[in-house]
Amino acid sequence: MDLKVHKIATKRKDATMKKILVAAALTMAAAPAAMASKARVNALAGSRQIVDIQTAFDRPYQFMALNTMATIEWGSADTKAATPGAVTEATPHAEGGFLMKSDDMAYGAYLGRRSEAFSTVVDASGIAGLLNEQNPINLYYASKMGEWTWGVTVKYSNGKDELNAGGATAEASSSGLALGATNGTWDVELVQGLTGKSELGADSVESKGMTQIGVGYKINDKMEAYGKYGMVKADITSGGTDSTYEQSGFELGFVNTVVNAEGANFFYGVAYSSGKIEDQAEVSALPVWMGIEADATSWMVMRASVKQNIIINETKVTAANDAKVNIDSIDFNAGLGLKLGKGMLDASFGTANAGHLSFS
Template sequence: MKKHVLIATGLAVLSTSAFATKARMTSLGQSSTYGSQYLQDTRNIFRNASEVNAMKNYVVTEWGPNTTAEGGFFREAGSFSYGLYMGSEINTFNTERTTAAQLGHTFTNTFLKHDNSLDLFFAGDAGVEWGARVHYANGKDEQTVATVAHKHSALGLGLGMGMGDIKAYFNMTLNDKSEGADATGDKFEAKDMLAGASYNWMGYVFSAEYAANGYEVTPTGIAKGEVKNTDLTIAVGKTKEISATSRMNWDVNYNTGDAKTKNVAGAAETKTKHTNLPVTIGFETDATSWLVLRGSVSQKVLFNETKDNNGKKKTNADTTSVIGGATLNFGKLKVDGSLEGSNAAGGKLNASTLLANVAVHYWF
């Protein structure tokens, strides 16, 4: 009886909340940040800006306990498409930026976070679909610490193309710097780069992606500390219609990379390396004309280990994850949400953290 009440409560919350691309991607086992290499979704524009050509004429607002509030609009203008998106925070390292203890050095005050961001999109089709994204953020605080001005500025660029079955993209942070913590010369600088390509062969989408990100912390008068992360992912994914109203998706990803950390004042570097093979199976079904249900299960199989600085290996525990979601359709207005417990890997459902992501789409 308790389970029935919990499920009914969850659907009731969905019916009064909203629709989110993050929610759909999470429910299908994809990236809530960059979308999917093989499933069509509005979230894909943050990986490949040329996807704006296929995703246009809508407004979206999105929020949830695990995300910041964000949203924007996208519009078609002749043979071009454009959009404005507010509040996106992708690899901003805000948690690290606003933590006093930084790579072996403890600040009394913290850096100003990456906030109030704006993304501008512009795309077109000239035989080859193309798109560009410019990310901008800027802020300052001269009040909290009277003797130190806290500043932040960020500028990023995203480029993408699509030609038939081939897609390629490149995204890079040109500048993302916070200055001033305890002293004017204190600096925190984040770095981020994402590049890749995909090829659709008879419905199977093969993709390769390289990601590099991290940050540097430089206290005044002390050698900098830094964190560097790299990842290489080679994947294949496919969507299959199993009936007129139901679809299945699956993907296999080979992922390898390392994380390097070096504390301030020239301390020795530590390094960990990971190798894993995540497998995801998802489904989406039109239960009625106004309700779509979806869910996925994923697990790291065969390759699933981390190697530390001394070469010792450890298998990652609890990599099985199950997530569900739903969409409510009200004509041009769509309401979406994902159902996720406090411990999806352990299979636990907690009513206090039931609704993970929600948002609203209105298409015109």
């Protein structure tokens, strides 16, 4: 569930306000089946009805709707938390894995996929040099049982640096799982962080709970109503001071695929979302979005989406005497996929660079 908190225009440098800035892109721990990439999901606003290997990690029954494939995500091998005030997602992490599929089961393994919830807490701690998740691996399996299709994903990561430049040993480890099932009408899913800790000398971040639950109801083959709830809690020790990071939020939404013909897919959605970062900020929003994915040529797929909060669009900053922010929330994303034989090269582009296209 995406709970976006507006960037606050302030030059205050206290640690609390740095955490607010980190929350600018806070993420709660989310077409043809051959397409699979973050670029595609982002270009289509992460809408609920998208089926992709990137959405299947949190809804593992979707692995049964995909084909046998290998997928690789461009990225870096960054090891440490971002500078306090930055956002982890600004530097993509390299990822990749495979899926083997038959009529009655699907299974595979994936390398490099980090928990966005845990990474956000590591960055929000304000402790420079903490390790993010190291060498993460996901294993997944899905199958059918009567009228139900179900799936499970398990994840583990571990890393250590005794030659850290600051002299203190840095360590990080985490584990978690996701469970999900669908009977074609009802979808249910659970994402649960089991352990998560990053230490740098006497400083540390330790997860005390990272949970996301969701349910969906398919009204018909084009319409779906859904709800999801997420919470994150972690203990932070920094410079001899202990604090607690708590975040929670929910979203109730509706999506409708207006056109789903060969070579074209047009959809829209609306949701009510509410979230809170304890003692820092609260947000309420009513986002609406629309997106399209269509074959531009026999060898290229174009994608685009636009999303904006309407009527309800308020962020209240507790750390700034409950100051309220209600400013432009328009969000545009687009991308393309180049068909290369039996493969696909996906890319995304946006207009954040002074209105000019930037490509990644």
